[in-house]
Amino acid sequence: MIDLCHPSRLGSNLSKGFVPSVDNLETLYHANRSINNHAMSQPVIIEHLVKVYTVRQRKGLFRSQKIEVHALNDVSFEVKEGEIFGLLGPNGAGKTTLIKILTTLLLPTAGKVFVNGYDVVKQENQVRSSVGCMLMGERGLYWKLTGRENLEYFAALYHLPPKKRKQRAAQILKLIQLEDIADRTVETYSSGQKMKLAFGKALIQDAPLLVLDEPTNTLDVPSASELRAIVRQLNQQGKTVIYTTHIMAEAEALCQRVAIIDRGELLALGTPDELKASLRSARITHIEGVISAQAEEKVRRLPQVRRTTRSAKNGATLLTVVSDEGYEILPDLIRVLGEHGARIQKIIPEEPTLEDVFIAKTGRTLAEDTRVRS
Amino acid sequence: MTQPSWQSVFSIVLASARMRFLTITRYPGQLVLDTFIPIVFAAMPILLGRAGGGESAAEMFQRNTGTANYVGYLLIGSSVFTIVSFAFWHLAYWLRWEQESGTLEALYLAPVHRIWVAAGTALYSCGRGLFAALTAYFLGALILRFNPLQGELGLALLFILVGFIPLYGMTLLYGAVILKVKEANALVNLMQWGVSFLMGIFFPITIFPPLLKIIALLFPPTWMTNGVRSALLGIGFFLGEWYLDLAVLWGFMLIAPLFGYWVFNHVEINVRRNEGVGQF
Numbered sequence: 001m002i003d004l005c006h007p008s009r010l011g012s013n014l015s016k017g018f019v020p021s022v023d024n025l026e027t028l029y030h031a032n033r034s035i036n037n038h039a040m041s042q043p044v045i046i047e048h049l050v051k052v053y054t055v056r057q058r059k060g061l062f063r064s065q066k067i068e069v070h071a072l073n074d075v076s077f078e079v080k081e082g083e084i085f086g087l088l089g090p091n092g093a094g095k096t097t098l099i100k101i102l103t104t105l106l107l108p109t110a111g112k113v114f115v116n117g118y119d120v121v122k123q124e125n126q127v128r129s130s131v132g133c134m135l136m137g138e139r140g141l142y143w144k145l146t147g148r149e150n151l152e153y154f155a156a157l158y159h160l161p162p163k164k165r166k167q168r169a170a171q172i173l174k175l176i177q178l179e180d181i182a183d184r185t186v187e188t189y190s191s192g193q194k195m196k197l198a199f200g201k202a203l204i205q206d207a208p209l210l211v212l213d214e215p216t217n218t219l220d221v222p223s224a225s226e227l228r229a230i231v232r233q234l235n236q237q238g239k240t241v242i243y244t245t246h247i248m249a250e251a252e253a254l255c256q257r258v259a260i261i262d263r264g265e266l267l268a269l270g271t272p273d274e275l276k277a278s279l280r281s282a283r284i285t286h287i288e289g290v291i292s293a294q295a296e297e298k299v300r301r302l303p304q305v306r307r308t309t310r311s312a313k314n315g316a317t318l319l320t321v322v323s324d325e326g327y328e329i330l331p332d333l334i335r336v337l338g339e340h341g342a343r344i345q346k347i348i349p350e351e352p353t354l355e356d357v358f359i360a361k362t363g364r365t366l367a368e369d370t371r372v373r374s
Numbered sequence: 375m376t377q378p379s380w381q382s383v384f385s386i387v388l389a390s391a392r393m394r395f396l397t398i399t400r401y402p403g404q405l406v407l408d409t410f411i412p413i414v415f416a417a418m419p420i421l422l423g424r425a426g427g428g429e430s431a432a433e434m435f436q437r438n439t440g441t442a443n444y445v446g447y448l449l450i451g452s453s454v455f456t457i458v459s460f461a462f463w464h465l466a467y468w469l470r471w472e473q474e475s476g477t478l479e480a481l482y483l484a485p486v487h488r489i490w491v492a493a494g495t496a497l498y499s500c501g502r503g504l505f506a507a508l509t510a511y512f513l514g515a516l517i518l519r520f521n522p523l524q525g526e527l528g529l530a531l532l533f534i535l536v537g538f539i540p541l542y543g544m545t546l547l548y549g550a551v552i553l554k555v556k557e558a559n560a561l562v563n564l565m566q567w568g569v570s571f572l573m574g575i576f577f578p579i580t581i582f583p584p585l586l587k588i589i590a591l592l593f594p595p596t597w598m599t600n601g602v603r604s605a606l607l608g609i610g611f612f613l614g615e616w617y618l619d620l621a622v623l624w625g626f627m628l629i630a631p632l633f634g635y636w637v638f639n640h641v642e643i644n645v646r647r648n649e650g651v652g653q654f
Contacts, residue, residue, distance in 0.1 A: 128485040139476025156389035157484035
């Protein structure tokens with residue numbers, strides 16, 4: 001596999017600062033770095049970010065009412081240089097809105113956002129030059145063009161001269177292993193191949209910061225694994241990565257730090273181990289079987305129980321119980337469930353996962369859609 | 375902020391135009407059909423004129439328009455209309471297509487002003503419109519039997535080329551509306567018929583009532599059409615001399631793109647403050 005981001009090939013070397021291979025891009029990037037030192041110290045700094053927008057709620061065929069949606073509410077955090085930072089949350093949590101503000105697609109309602117030292121409102125072109133984005137998945141491609149033509153066109157938009165466009169496109173196609181189909185129109189690609197190409201598009205300007213919005217969506221297991229391996233490789237070569245996902249296991253395996261966001265609010269921030277350690281005082285027990293809502297309610301009323309969630313798993317019910325006790329609570333759990341008609345198939349006391357952290361913080365599972373409310 | 379060099383910007387314009395041409399080559403039949411549309415469009419009133427006017431059709435036409443060559447008059451009208459219609463369709467549909475396919479956000483992620491991508495699309499549209507209009511004019515002349523090489527072809531071409539810039543300035547205004555309302559088809563249909571009426575594709579605008587005539591004269595395509603007809607058929611320039619009419623088009627050339635750019639930028643910021651450009 002070609003080492004796309006090796007400094008000798010593409011000039012990316014974060015220890016020396018971002019050095020785009022084209023004079024224009026370099027000029028853009030280095031221009032007006034008159035931001036305060038704090039803003040320049042980290043790739044991403046978000047301070048008290050608020051995003052409110054209006055949408056129309058239909059009230060019949062021709063009537064509608066304007067309502068305000070609070071997509072982000074006073075969100076603040078930083079992303080450190082050289083880390084893979086996971087942004088986690090269910091669908092509708094506000095992740096994509098946040099990412100769109102980071103990448104200048106949306107303007108914030110209030111607060112400050114700096115990307116690579118540049119203000120996303122006042123220095124949008126510098127921000128765009130310094131961020132490689134994969135936001136819309138396969139939708140961000142021209143389906144009537146070939147994979148190679150797509151990459152060459154986007155390379156042009158990032159001010160690469162014609163010869164370098166061809167070189168860069170060839171390098172990326174090799175990295176994402178699409179060389180064999182590079183000259184076929186994108187419409188003939190499988191969904192996974194389109195996602196890979198969209199990922200390749202994010203690498204076109206060799207930016208020091210990569211923003212990947214659910215990049216493994218629609219990928220099969222081996223392809224997702226390949227893509228994660230490339231992300232790790234790019235990160236080891238110095239790129240900072242912001243990775244949004246609603247798959248906790250993926251975040252746990254890939255990210256050095258994660259932020260959990262839900263309904264527009266930042267609920268938790270830290271390394272996966274730190275977040276899990278924060279649950280250490282709480283113990284998690286999974287119970288599989290036939291368990292009614294009434295039984296769950298009775299379990300929730302036990303004095304040692306902090307919260308419970310009930311979801312479906314393999315045709316059975318999975319009850320997750322967060323409590324102050326470990327094995328000590330089991331007799332009470334079995335008794336209460338038995339009294340209320342539950343048929344227990346399996347009891348699994350467990351070490352906490354990021355999913356458990358999410359449940360502990362929100363009282364819901366990630367599978368639930370929690371679109372931000374007005 | 376340091377701006378990218380003009381060379382780099384020009385390269386982006388060319389790359390955007392090339393991308394559109396590459397895309398249309400995936401639909402080769404479309405390019406062929408483009409050339410027949412103006413001929414069919416002009417043939418209808420020509421045949422109606424022949425049926426209704428009989429032997430005296432040319433004479434009656436000359437009385438109202440200044441030329442007896444009604445076939446040339448109508449074919450020029452429909453050919454210039456093709457250019458105008460293409461401008462609206464290509465720019466408007468480009469934006470709508472990018473919105474629907476999801477690539478509009480990808481364009482907004484690049485460190486280049488959308489106006490240069492739009493300029494690439496305009497360049498493509500100019501090329502395609504000019505090719506279709508010229509082919510239709512010469513092919514139509516062959517089919518409908520009149521001499522296409524009469525008059526001053528160079529001057530006619532100059533009116534078209536100068537008219538392109540204010541025309542695409544107008545389409546930017548239109549693009550701003552589409553960016554906001556996220557609908558193209560009905561708007562383009564309405565606009566193209568309105569413009570075709572005001573630019574007088576099948577009749578001289580001198581027959582309009584005074585107020586409508588003033589409105590028609592505010593549209594650059596009206597001056598384009600009359601300039602081309604006057605250069606080729608000698609029907610008479612609005613201000614008497616070709617350079618005066620051309621000066622008016624130059625004036626439009628300075629105002630229309632700047633105004634279009636200003637409105638487009640304004641709408642763009644408004645959209646980014648609210649739901650974003652990606653929603654469709």
